[in-house]
Amino acid sequence: MSLRYALLALLTAQPMTGYDVAKTFHSSVGHVWHAPDSQIYPELKRMELDGLIRGEDIARTSRAGNATKRLYGITEAGVAAFRQWMSVPTEYSAERNPAHLRAAYFEWADAASVRAQLLAHIEHWTEMREQWVGQLSSFADRSHPIFQKRLEISPPSEWPRITAWKMFAYEGLIAQADQQIAWAKKGLALEASLDNG
Amino acid sequence: MSLRYALLALLTAQPMTGYDVAKTFHSSVGHVWHAPDSQIYPELKRMELDGLIRGEDIARTSRAGNATKRLYGITEAGVAAFRQWMSVPTEYSAERNPAHLRAAYFEWADAASVRAQLLAHIEHWTEMREQWVGQLSSFADRSHPIFQKRLEISPPSEWPRITAWKMFAYEGLIAQADQQIAWAKKGLALEASLDNG
DNA sequence: GAAAACATGTAACCGGTTACATGATTCT
DNA sequence: AGAATCATGTAACCGGTTACATGTTTTC
Numbered sequence: 001m002s003l004r005y006a007l008l009a010l011l012t013a014q015p016m017t018g019y020d021v022a023k024t025f026h027s028s029v030g031h032v033w034h035a036p037d038s039q040i041y042p043e044l045k046r047m048e049l050d051g052l053i054r055g056e057d058i059a060r061t062s063r064a065g066n067a068t069k070r071l072y073g074i075t076e077a078g079v080a081a082f083r084q085w086m087s088v089p090t091e092y093s094a095e096r097n098p099a100h101l102r103a104a105y106f107e108w109a110d111a112a113s114v115r116a117q118l119l120a121h122i123e124h125w126t127e128m129r130e131q132w133v134g135q136l137s138s139f140a141d142r143s144h145p146i147f148q149k150r151l152e153i154s155p156p157s158e159w160p161r162i163t164a165w166k167m168f169a170y171e172g173l174i175a176q177a178d179q180q181i182a183w184a185k186k187g188l189a190l191e192a193s194l195d196n197g
Numbered sequence: 198m199s200l201r202y203a204l205l206a207l208l209t210a211q212p213m214t215g216y217d218v219a220k221t222f223h224s225s226v227g228h229v230w231h232a233p234d235s236q237i238y239p240e241l242k243r244m245e246l247d248g249l250i251r252g253e254d255i256a257r258t259s260r261a262g263n264a265t266k267r268l269y270g271i272t273e274a275g276v277a278a279f280r281q282w283m284s285v286p287t288e289y290s291a292e293r294n295p296a297h298l299r300a301a302y303f304e305w306a307d308a309a310s311v312r313a314q315l316l317a318h319i320e321h322w323t324e325m326r327e328q329w330v331g332q333l334s335s336f337a338d339r340s341h342p343i344f345q346k347r348l349e350i351s352p353p354s355e356w357p358r359i360t361a362w363k364m365f366a367y368e369g370l371i372a373q374a375d376q377q378i379a380w381a382k383k384g385l386a387l388e389a390s391l392d393n394g
Numbered sequence: 395g396a397a398a399a400c401a402t403g404t405a406a407c408c409g410g411t412t413a414c415a416t417g418a419t420t421c422t
Numbered sequence: 423a424g425a426a427t428c429a430t431g432t433a434a435c436c437g438g439t440t441a442c443a444t445g446t447t448t449t450c
Contacts, residue, residue, distance in 0.1 A: 006298060029298070032294050086306040089314060090299060092295075095228065100369055101226070101366075104206075104367070106365075106366075120287065124289045162304045165301060168384055169298075169301035172383075176376060182372075190361060194361060
């Protein structure tokens with residue numbers, strides 16, 4: 001159910017068409033809560049039915065053609081629902097960790113597989129880390145369009161608060177990635193010692 | 198699809214009834230890959246149909262009564278499938294992180310809610326940490342029944358390998374919990390500074 | 395004229411969640 | 423006799439995944 005609120009979060013910055021929601025989603029909230037386009041479009045429809053957002057058909061082209069696109073804006077009910085969601089405690093889902101599951105039984109894999117898995121783990125978390133670092137620096141240098149827009153529509157007195165939490169969230173994700181990378185490196189060392197020692 | 202392999206992992210130690218699988222699951226692999234009983238029983242049936250495990254009806258009671266229970270043992274095909282799975286690279290699912298999603302928008306929550314969320318985060322990961330530490334010490338002092346059984350059926354030359362990977366996996370989870378707790382504590386400090394400073 | 399980007403989905407499937415259902419055996 | 427624990431599920435639902443479908447407008 002978080003997708004709905006991730007979308008609301010995005011739409012608190014500015015009204016957008018479904019296409020723009022999807023696109024900016026992938027380069028903002030999507031780094032924390034992934035969703036494919038095929039989930040975003042239907043969810044927007046449902047959110048409109050539930051009154052959280054309001055859709056308006058607007059012309060898709062400047063001159064000829066009669067195609068339209070739908071511009072979604074958050075409603076007061078949507079803002080209220082988002083605020084409400086922000087104040088209720090997070091539900092933690094039960095642990096389900098494929099990498100650690102495998103690692104616990106690495107004695108069943110040969111040395112090459114173990115190394116490959118650990119290297120893939122490092123690669124995966126390095127990529128994640130890069131994405132998050134990229135987000136973080138685009139907050140810092142104000143090159144992040146949605147974040148920029150968010151600041152523009154907020155009173156300057158709120159800027160430190162908005163910025164601080166955003167950085168806090170992404171720094172946490174980066175620390176998480178660092179920890180995963182460090183763990184996998186320890187695993188590579190362990191593999192080497194089991195192999196030779 | 199990992200549940201299937203988590204169950205196979207468990208059954209490499211010894212044959213068990215569905216009930217025992219479910220019970221020991223919750224106090225072993227279940228700490229890395231959670232599943233409710235309602236998922237375990239049907240999956241065992243499917244695994245038997247697929248020839249990964251073999252089920253045998255045995256008497257449930259020593260004397261009177263004619264009730265039976267089903268004892269499942271891993272087959273050669275099951276062992277092969279498990280080994281195969283251990284050698285293919287892990288698939289990483291896209292990031293979906295409810296706590297960090299919220300944190301990125303904490304400016305929408307009041308101070309009390311923020312504090313409550315962060316404290317709940319600390320509580321959650323402290324509980325997880327305790328579970329994992331418990332597992333780890335039960336490997337160390339040989340009080341973990343499944344782990345003990347696993348060593349018994351393995352040649353002593355394999356014991357260091359088996360033990361080392363198990364500890365590696367759980368130490369990684371503990372480090373993860375520590376990192377989450379540290380992050381939330383930084384959040385509490387940040388909240389205080391935004392509030393007063 | 396073709397390719398890229400805009401724009402919006404549907405359908406089938408699958409794994410996981412939640413709630414409920416039922417009966418047998420053993421222990422006190 | 424009643425409680426605990428053994429023993430095994432079913433059914434409805436729901437969110438997410440994967441693959442596919444289709445047409446328009448803009449840009450080169």
